[in-house]
Amino acid sequence: MNATNGAGVCPMTGKGAALEQMSLIDPEISARPKAYYDAMREADPVHYDEKLHMYLISRFEDIQTIQRDPITYSVKHGYEAQYSAGFFDEFKEILERDGGGYFPDAIMSDPPYHTHIRGLMDRAFTAHRVRELEPLITSIIVDVIDKLPATGPVDIVKAFSVPITIRVICEQLGVDQYNADKLSRWSQAVTAQIGRMQNREQMIENAKELCDLQHFLIGHIRDREANPKEDMISDLVHAKIEGSDETKLTFKEIVSLVRALMIAGNDTTATAMTNLFYILATQPKVAEILMNAADDDRLMSRFTEELLRIEPPVRGLSRMTTKEVELGGKTLPAHAHLLLMYASANDQEEVFGCPRDFDMERSNLGRHVSFGGGPHKCIGISLARLEIRIAAREVAKRLKNIKLEIPVGEIPYLKSVATHSIESLPISYTKI
């Protein structure tokens, strides 16, 4: 079911742009990066972005190579070089002084330490375990749709995407009292630390938000130490390696992991929900197929995957080479800082024919790299997929005439090299 181009022929677009004049930290390019990605894949697939001081990895096969070799391409060093870049010492000082401590991200590490940390968390996120959440997630999503005004327009980010994802993750973590606006700000403040587009004033503001977040989480962690419950915070606080009492997580690790669980899947899944409306509002043929397929599980699952391929919420995560290495025809020195451009790989014609067509019948849908790959592949895949799929299903059942209230070219995007997130999306609709 190819919704946009039945003939299987697609026009070539975006070729020939002048690479050296472009940078990912240019807000215009960051918002609409396709031409930059196309030019890189074509002319210089391992491209040094002078302003960002990073090599941008734009081709599918090079991203795969990197993801499958976590020793040569270190997440730990890549992440540290990215984190609060330019302001790190000051940022750390603020957190140590006002935020209960500086807690480096335990999950952004290399094997074998990473294997140990990840092993403690994998079981909570299996596809089968997550599937048990379907009734709960459905009830949250239906409730949010019911509370939408009768017609709109509304900002879908604030009225739909953010409240749903925040409620789902807080439910999982066992956080029952929270302020959704604060949580949304906290999420953006954390994500901004790898976004590379904050100035010093914004860094200070973000650091304050993070202090606030950490105090909130530390309160919950201290509570679960004394009163374990059936929730993920308790699971982490009381995690033990099988057959041992010794190797439980340190307090610093627990804070960093609870923070990662709360934040990592929050903005990103919310962005995917917003993209759901963006696609339905701008691709009428896709909308028509979806509206008639709410009860078709296979199609809903394929719709979700194609939505993630065509609009990946995570734009780019970093690595650093630990030795000199050949990649994509270039010799990279040791300590080269890399950014993996997932949307670019997903747009590679040889892998996904007519990549800009929203095609739910692709035979290799699962090859997209929107969740990364290798041992660092997103742990929340199944939860993200399920949330998006239920959202798509319930929207198909309950809303129609979904329309974008501004021109596509005016959609605002968050300034970040880490994510590609619509900041607000005014949408009108009618309820069924």
Next chain:
Amino acid sequence: MSALTVTFVEEDGTVKTLSGETGQSLMQVGKDAGVEGILADCAGSCACATCHVYVDDDWYTAVGAPDAVEAEMLDMVADVRKDNSRLSCQIKLTAALDGLKVTVAPLG
């Protein structure tokens, strides 16, 4: 737990006969032994398709068909899916599977 033997045929035809134990997943045995093509990116969560194998005809009945969650994952790699496709992370080894033989599917 008791010992058993399983055989992986890699994409290039290399045959690897390995010892495993009941209770392990087939994926774990393959990954621990470095079988080519058994990457298991999602660590056995049934959330990717990088431990995809074709079960030998003689063994398919004993192994059984994928459940709905696994079938959805296999549908994401329809280009290399066959009637005897399974994700090896979802095959739990039992005494009845002693001697099991599978071929590793291409990663595409």
